[in-house]
Amino acid sequence: MTDAATETQASGPVHDFIAKALSDNAVVLFMKGVPEQPRCGFSAVVVQILDHLGVDFVGVDVLQSEELRNGIKAFSDWPTIPQLYVKGEFVGGADIIREMYSTGELKPFLEEQGVIQ
Numbered sequence: 213m214t215d216a217a218t219e220t221q222a223s224g225p226v227h228d229f230i231a232k233a234l235s236d237n238a239v240v241l242f243m244k245g246v247p248e249q250p251r252c253g254f255s256a257v258v259v260q261i262l263d264h265l266g267v268d269f270v271g272v273d274v275l276q277s278e279e280l281r282n283g284i285k286a287f288s289d290w291p292t293i294p295q296l297y298v299k300g301e302f303v304g305g306a307d308i309i310r311e312m313y314s315t316g317e318l319k320p321f322l323e324e325q326g327v328i329q
Contacts, residue, residue, distance in 0.1 A: 226283035234300045238327050239269035242284045243294040247271040254306035255294045261313045262296075266328055298325050 233240050239262070245251030247259050247269070262269050274281040274293050281293065288295055288302045296303045298321075303309065312318035322328045 226279045230287050237270040240297045242272045244275050246273050258294050258306050258309050
């Protein structure tokens with residue numbers, strides 16, 4: 213991809229859509245599929261963890277467009293999906309979320325952010 217294409221992507225409608233999703237919702241999961249029907253195992257794992265912890269979150273299906281799928285990777289500078297954002301900040305992908313959950317770090321983090329009780 214050329215620098216011009218990257219710059220266009222970084223300031224175009226996809227970037228604006230991502231930024232609006234993050235500003236409108238406390239917890240956003242960019243994923244393959246939707247929370248009720250994940251379309252990859254990694255997305256399913258993160259959905260299960262968030263559901264188990266009682267997190268109210270919005271799932272955004274990156275499979276709806278290639279621009280969105282590539283745009284979220286450029287937005288976060290993270291190469292994989294799913295991607296979890298809390299209060300507009302990138303937290304991590306499936307491996308990071310799974311590790312934070314298994315070590316007991318995720319629940320206190322989400323409590324500190326005020327997204328779970």
